[in-house]
Amino acid sequence: MIIMDYAIYFTFACFGAAVMMCLWRIITADGVGTRVLALDTMVINTIALMVLYGLLLGTEIFFEAAMIIAMLGFVSTVAYARFMLRGNIIE
């Protein structure tokens, strides 16, 4: 399974770089909208990192955390979006 390992490490590198890029955008972007988008992307990238880590270790223990983050992460993004569009997130 040496190929698989290389593949995982390669993917780690890609997603790691992606996280750093997201961070860059969060710090430097203009306005909050782009930053929220970058944060949302960062969340997705970290889900990927977590699943990869599970693949590497051959364990399912991270699956639920990945699922919950995937399910709930977008709620934050939606809330930010609502806040910026309407000010009031529950109306």
Added chain:
Amino acid sequence: MSLFLIAALPFLGAIFPALLIRAGRNASASAAGLTSFLAFTGLMIHAPTILSGGVVTARFDWLPGLGLNANFMLDGLGFLFATLILGIGMLIILYARFYLSRHDPMGQFYTYLLLFQGAMVGVVLSDNILLLLVFWELTSLSSFLLIGYWKHLPAGRQGARMALAVTGSGGLAMIAGMLILGHIVGSYDLSVILQNKEAIQASPWYLPALLLILLGCFTKSAQFPFHFWLPHAMAAPTPVSAYLHSATMVKAGLFLMARMWPVLAGTPEWFYIVATTGLVTMVVGAVIALFKDDLKALLAFSTVSQLGLITMLLGFGTKIAAVAAVFHIVNHATFKAALFMSAGIVDHETGTRDIKLLGGLRRMMPITFGIALIAGLSMAGIPPLNGFISKEMMLEETIHTVWLDSQLVVPALAIIGALFSAAYSFRYIAHTFLGPERESYPHAPHDPGPGLWLSPAILVFLVVIIGLNSATVAGPIVKAAAGAVVGGELPEFKLKLWHGFTPALYMSIVAVLGGLLLLALHGHLERVWNNLPRPEAKAIFDAVIEALTRLSRTITDGLHNGVISRYAAIMVAFTVGIGYYAYATGTTGLPTRVPLEAPIIPIIGWICLVVATLAIMWFHRNRLLSLVLIGVVGLIVSMAFNYLSAPDLALTQISVEVVTMILLLLSLNFMPTETPVDSTKARKLRDAAISIVAGLGAGGLIYALMLRDFAFPTISGYHLANSYKGGGGTNVVNVILVDFRGFDTFGEIIVLGIAALVIFALAESVLSSNVRAYLLNRKPHWPQSGDAHPLMMVVVTRVMMPIALMVGAYIFFRGHNQPGGGFIAGLVVAIAFLMQYMASGYTWTIERQRFYYHATIGWGVLIAAATGLGAWFNDMPFLTSDFGYLHWPPLEEFEWATAMLFDTGVFLAVLGAVLLALDSLSRFAWQPGIQQEYPMDINPQRDAPPVPGPGPDTVIPVGKET
């Protein structure tokens, strides 16, 4: 009757007058009277034992680890006081029924009175000094309520506050003294302490303990210079004054001195402190009393003086003086309560207590006159009344007392005190009842009904009977009480009117004649007195309190001025200081562990964390942006939990993160987008320095800790070993939550529920005030998009709803063995609901909501409690869990555990609390009726222009979809 019951009865009965007031004032008074009567009867059952010299005890180990035992002891002294407290209490209850007007809340009055009565009975029956202190403080608190009963009068409130401040601070001193005493003896049981006279008096801590305890006694018993609170406490209704200042509250200090007499008395310190204070108080109180025009103020200072007399007798330290003290306690209680009640009658019937406006009442109020006359003459020390006998005994004792090598000082001052006592007693009688009748009384005076005069009449009957037959009526109880005071054999003594031509008799005669003379000269003396400069106690007290308040305000405001950076700076700097001290003085071992290698991905996470934190500092004035950056931190932290093998924490972190974010966004809506600049450059530098040092210190500390093994074995091993065996679960985190530390969790869900209810209540009160109008008319900070409920979001969240609920159920059920559990499941389900709130709007959501959040919280707590209680039915302690396995074909074998039921409670409480809190907060911005009615705003059908004219193929616009 058990002593427990006697002490508890007034407390138990206190609820009834307050409830029964709805059935009328008679019912309320009867309930109070009956309670006292029951306790009194219970006490009297023990009378034969006590009067024959026995002691009744009742013991119950309450908190044995602290030495705090609920031990009660009834001996002669306690019996005497309990009789006075309960007996006079009944008379006061009768009197108050007719004294209080229709407008006074009588149920409250009797409740306070019974609470006070219970506290007093507790003080005199306690056999444990810690228990005694508890009751002692209760007397201070309940007397505060009684003195301030007329809340509408500023004088009442101020008097109550002063009484509480003085007696309460004295009580604090006494706590310290008692603790020292208990420390010397090694036991807090009074009966043990009383056996250890030598040990206590030989201890170097004797003097501090003595001073502190006496401070408590003197403040309570209004001894000079703490006497000033007592006259101000006269703002209370007269029944309260009669009760507190004749038989109970102020006698508590005397009681304690008498109680401690066997171990504390007999030393020069005791003599000079106690006897001198008593003597000074007696003279000062008597002199001031003569020049008071308010009947109750006159009686108040006379009380101060009489209490001084008793204190002095106790201070003498001889056994026969102790007998005289006990006897005078009885006599003073009888005549002084009667006098207060007669003053109350005069006030009630004439509308004034000002002696200058009174006089000549003897014909209009013959019964009251008779009562006041007998009681007053007894106070003046006229034979054949009881006051004469004890005053004679007092004078006799002073002759034998040497004060700083002087034979004369004490008797001379005692005569002056007695002389002024006689004078103010005569004045009370003469200037109120004798003299010409006036035309100008505020009301037409006449005798009251028997309801008011019966109680004082019973007391003056006692005054006369004790005077005439002292040996038979009062002899046994005085003997029993005095025996308990001295804690040993009593010398021979005879309570009788005629002792022959003794020096004491001559002194008495001098005092009475001098009193008459002073009365005759009163007009002249008063002019002199009024021209003398006198310190005004209230002004001094107010100034002292003011100064203390200013001092504490300076300190408090210096430390917390409302600026969080200051709190943080002080706290962090202090912590750093302590940490440095520990580091500089302690020793640290060498590292025992090798650091792990850090792979690249965790380092990326670390960089994200650090950069985001720095960025928050940079952008911190922009609130929304800070929140986004905090989101990065939260994400990385939950990833770190995952990476470091704590998936439960990661799940919790992520769900809490979402809920918190929604909460903060809800509140940011009402705040300016930017925070104001409120730190100067210098302060920023200071704060930066402090936080950098603290951060480096904390980091270094953690680094050092992680490189070393724990100095003490941790509890983790136990948890790991017993999680499955004892708790039936393989997820240790969850087993800790619902089993090992189930009690904590139980408390926490209650707290969570309370917090949510408080948020609800606050929201409710704000929204029902004027703020509502302001909120409805708020203008948004920036232009709003028109689409309140975008179609996409509505559809997605509705589709998500069942999935999210399923995930919640899944997380819940696997929780006991794998990451998950009730807490996380509660949050996940709450978020599923919150999505509907956000997408479809508040109105739409609550219309479909079929359960109440309040009830959800309640059920959660109840289910958890019921689970815990279930253990009791198996003779196990609260919250002991059980588990087993079930096999229902076609299902596979599965495990059940009572902890699952408990977890259900946690789930419901968390769900209810989160939803109630956010629901309440979102109502602030909710504008019912103003916003668009339709959850899915874009409805082509609805928005289509109406086709003019009805036709067969007209599309009729679909109305509101609900």
